[in-house]
Amino acid sequence: MSSISIFHCVYLMFLLSSISKVGYGKMVFNVMNYGAVADGNTDNSKVFECVFNKACQSEGINLVLIPRGTYMLWPIMLKGPCKGQVEFQIKGTLKAPTDKASTVNVYYWIAFQYIDQLILTGGGKLDGQGLAAWNVYTCNVDPNCKALPISLRLDFVTNSRINHLSSINSKSAHMNVFACEHVTFDYIRIIAPKDSPNTDGIHIGSSSNIDILNSIISTGDDCVSLSSGSKDINIQDVKCGPDHGISVGSLGGVRNEEDVSGLTVTHSTFIGTENGLRVKTWARPYSNNVFNLTFENIIMENVDNPIIIDQQYCPLRNCKKGDSQVQIRDVKFRNITGTSSSKIAIAFDCSKSKPCENIELNNINLTYNGAGGPVTSLCSNAKGIAIGQQQPPSCIYRSLQHLY
Template sequence: MKDGTATLEVPHGKTFKLKPLQFNGPCNFPSVHFQLEGNIIAPRNTKAWKGHDSERWIEFLNIDGLIIDGGGQINARGSVWWEFCRENSCSRPTALFIHNCNKFLLNGTRHLNSARNHISINSCTNSKVYNVTTIAPEDSPNTDGIDISQSSYILIQDSTFATGDDCIAINGGTSYINITGVTCGPGHGISVGSLGKKQSYEVVEHVRVYNCSFTGTTNGMRIKTWEGGSGYARNISFQHIILTNTSNPIIIDQKYSDLTNEGKEQTSAVQISGVTYRDVKGTSQSEIAIILDCGGVTGCTDIFMDSINITATSSGSKVRASCNNVHGFTTFTSPPVPCLS
């Protein structure tokens, strides 16, 4: 213990193999410091999870003032799960799960090859993620860099995500999320959603993605909602964005299909409004560089685009925009968006 802080150290140059592990508060210290200078690795055999929650590997629960930092590495060795779950219907563990830890700091760590999400942030407030790197193969399933849910006032800054799924996924119950200085690729981009699955009510608001880059991603800036859901996604901005060889650079998909309602006309939708794209530049692998596909009765409203310049990756090719049931306006946008004035 130092200065009222309880410290657990993983020394530099040392490697420790951990079975599923849970750190559960509340704690009697104002702060808990997990100083990761060395390496942590997961078991190679899925049987190590027998008797444990197969959806988690390392959990921090109910610890306010948590600090996880250092130049160390968390290697979940998830390939055994990717192979096993291709042949068997099974849940896979998130590598690092942080729940109800207010004012936590995650700084300087490296995260490799999670079986599923690398980092999940749930029910946390006033917390920061700095200088974090996550890496997994481009074809690894559902290996999101960071998933955020039921949380507010979260800052993610100066970090790199190269995974098989979303670099950052912003799920229901989140607000005041600030993402800045992030490098994404490969992966599926930065996503709001999906929201409204199985006719659920979900909300996301006050999201700011600023000064970020996407390289070789299958999506860039994405908002996705299920048909038949309800709630809202609003006050979302993407500004100062660089795209390099990105498929679907800008996409709003309000028509995710829920198989339980397939064939039924859906009038309800998660309402999407107040979305700003400003100073977005770069290249698209896809012919359709901007997709705004909105449903429900009102569609998407108050969509604003300014200083957009997206060209084709291939010399001599052209890109275009596609839109449906979208309301708003554009200035200095290329390709032009036909349903926005």
């Protein structure tokens, strides 16, 4: 239970002289002045909610300060719109609960909704305590499985920055971005064991103009994943691994999905990942489009599937073979170098009824030193061009590499 009642919170709002100015116009709301307890056991969710609401309803620039220390925090929803700009500065460690009521069939741990110009920063840490929940994860075998909480959920957040934060051991995805615009993630560190289930680093859906920069992501599922409606996503100077790499999809699994377009991944490194650059779709009769993807200046270090398009994606048992109706086109792989841990370094398994169109392989240099070499590529229903160096030799349909 909370260490502070709602009545007590309202009372403190009127009586505590707990607000100070830092620089011109910035007001600081220190959670310790409102009754927060940094003992790692006391639930601080009501305190944090009260302090956030006070800052949110104040005009100007307002800073919610969480000093160093360890704060237990039950699931919390922090909701705008706000009258001014709110900066949530986390210097301490926030710990998630491990009880069943706060874990099973719960969709978030910390959520921000309907906020413009939010800043999350401070150098602190979000500890999801996922070890207590991973053993009850069944979604890999049960489509009707119970949800586990996402550590940080952003819904309808705009013109915002999340930087200098760490997320460890999330129960489900570390960070989820839905219906957001113009949000930048910078200097983020995400850590969970490579066998932790469904712990995507940053998952994006129905959002546009999202930047992920200068970050390290080492987790159990996709480093970054894009679902339907992701548009104009920029990933730069990110180190992934070990995890499942950067994935577009899965797509085409349900009706009426939005298109995915405008992804750019540059100057990034993949170390020991299960996949590198991946597009994955279900072989089901639901159509949408994936287009204008650019992967450039990428280093692979011992990556199992460095470049892969999989239109027969099926993580469940007994999937029926079929033709995906997702059209993939205008995908560029440029200056991709390094080592593959499998003989097949490039695999394009595209739909027979909607072949991949305008695939570009430009200066690819991937080597493999394992048994059964040399490195090779495998293509099905993929059309495009190969330019410059091609290691492994390109198998793409209508290859034009002899012209260069």
